[in-house]
Amino acid sequence: MIALSDAARRDLDRTSQFALFLAERASGAFRVTTGASPHQVLHRDNKARLLYFAPVEVARRPVFVSMPLINTWTIFDLLPGRSVIERLVGAGHPVYLVDWGRPGPEDAETPLARYVDTTLGRMADRALRHVAATTGAADQLDAIGYCVGGTFLTMHVARAPARFRRLCTLATPIDFHASGRLAAWSKPEHFPLDALVDGLGNYPKEMMRESFRMLRPTGDGAKWHGLWSRVEDEGFRTLWAALEQWNGDGVDFPGEAYREYVRRCYFDNALVAGGWMLDGSPVDLGRGAVPVHAIAASADHIVPAAAAFGIERAWGRALPVAPRVTTQTIRGGHVGVCVGRDLPEALLAWLASE
Template sequence: MSEPLELLDPEAIAKQVRLEVDRALKRNIKGLDFLVAERAEVGHMPKDALYRDGTAVLYRYRPLHGEIYRIPLLVVSPPSNRGYIFDLAKGQSFFEYLLQQGYDVYNLDWNPPRRDERGLGFDDYVGRFIPAALKEIEARTGEREISLAGYCAGGTLVTIYAAIEAREHLRNLITLATPIDFSHMHLFQTWADKRYFDVDLLVRELELIPPEIMLGAFDLARPANRTAGRVNLWTNMWNDEFVKSYRMFDRWAAETLPIPGHYFGQLVKDLMWENALTNGTLEVCGKTADLGRVTASILNIVAKHDHVVSHEATTPLMTMTSSTDREELVSKGGHVSLVAGPSAVRRLWPHIDEWLGRRST
């Protein structure tokens, strides 16, 4: 229960009033600046493009130390999103943190597909782009062993790769908010209900699936999320650090990429409708993806408040693989803040370093 007004320190009251007035003035002044500001700068750490093949581009982030861990790390981005979510800004960059700890970091990222790339599918992402990236890394480092990591659909792709290749030199597999059992992707099951969702018509007519299609599905989960986000922005407009972070995340969401129609059709029909990866019926490059073939050490990272990928959707990594070294980590945060939020900076990244460092020598 709050104290009666007459019992409060007048100086404390005056200080609080001055604070609120100051924030109100800053909101209005900075609100105008926000409206006319250029796009937020993103991408902090220097990097070099090593390989390009259509929509795929492989980057190496320049090491910060002369001595680095022996086993390189390749992080695969979701095909619908830019990889700079891992490198937003100084102090908010997962890759900066990894480089500071001495890892050799690579990122398989994506450019918007051209219309003539509408036929790209799992055979290309899993059987062409990932192997080509690994071949380039091996040629440059001389190391056959590799650590693979992936976020969201990027994690699904690296898991499929591990499930068809059974490569002994796949040392570690790190998955972040990664769907495997699509029967537990409840929002998307409803959104893509096969009784009403004519995916073939969509693919045939559009060829490249625009980002608005995917973003619309996310909005179904939290219809008021964008409005609430803008209200929260206005409330914190006086806070430069909050506004800076908001603008970077906002840019990343706004730059969601279109995806090839064939790939989208496989996501819906093979994974969403047939749950083929979990059921053991998914075929990629003429091979059946078998989760039991995965023997690498696994770190499965789940977001506690993820409204996109449920905890249950990730569990086959812990129950159906043949790895004898499996760890699951449930971290605070949501689907995006898992990889770039304050909780990730303080808690998750050090845990990843502790886990991966022991397995990278």
């Protein structure tokens, strides 16, 4: 009886702390700074920027990172101690990161090839020039792509491999028909793609967020319950608030690029099935020539492991000797994996391997 009363009192305290924290957040007093690792902008291409994170001493090879177009890059540098960038830079890797920026209505007609070929090519070029001018340590990049940024990067590396030594895809959809519920919703008979792009221009971030939320409708309950049960922990509160802030800060998907992306990837599953001509040349992962390491998150409801590991079946299959493709599953969800402890270690191990 005493135990029950203690527990009830503790829960009451917790509930009042929970309410206070929510009030503090709502008033704007609890604001978290994300993306705080020091960096400089090396290059701008329309809204996209190439960010350079310099290590104190360059001890390892340069890393090129392509972030998703539909979110801000700060998920890779959320908080001190919860930052992939911080760990890579701390280990001596110079990091070059593509931040796609926030497309506006003027970008609605920008074709997908502009992002996949021109922007990524230019960013990798400028990164390599910077490497040559500063350390001259490498003439090729080790590339990491996350989510849609990984899909774009995979397509780019398959089409223009010269600048890249190898590729790591993180929670990157390749076999789109293995994306579970998202694949079912995105069938041409259900999803009014043309009407949406024609009517709205860019595909709005709010719609994207809602569709991801509906993939796991009880996720919201788990989120609030998680906060309530650990609200006394200041570190957890800060992490929770930072994730919420990041999650609410989405980016619209440029309309025409979205049309091509959904049609070819979700409708046709063309990265695996083939037959995709982008800007007059084929998108053929079968010609992918560099070694690939694919990482999936164990509880990813947006890009399940089957969708991420689709690259195993597609990559380099048209070559006489296919390059090595390795896979790894890390504990976490689609977003949570970026702020967990396992991802930086997995990336550093991959970067250290030959």
